[in-house]
Amino acid sequence: MLVLDIIVVVVSLVYVFAGWYTNENNAKHLFAGYREMSKSEREKYDIKAILKFFKPFIINLGILTMLAYFSISFLFDYITALFVWIGIETIALAYLVIKLNKLKVNK
Secondary structure, three states, rough: OHHHHHHHHHHHHHHHHHHHHOOOOHHHHOOOOOOOHHHHHHHHHHHHHHHHHHHHHHHHHHHHHHHHHHHHHHHHHHHHHHHHHHHHHHHHHHHHHHHHHOOOOOO
């Protein structure tokens, strides 16, 4: 299951690097949907609050899901670890979208 391990590590590293790399200057280029908005639409969102939540969340998501995957694969098997990893990713990313949508300044 080396390929599966590599995929989990690569996805986790992408999350960690995205968290480290994202800032106010490049957020409008990196956030899907946000870059498509007009300047007046972007002003409705508090980008500082979004980044304050997004950066640690996405870094922790990358680290903790990788640790969870390898712990579960060690304790049980790779299939169980894969399903748990996918479940954690899905729930966490859905929570991220819901939380970030609440950071709109002027509704």
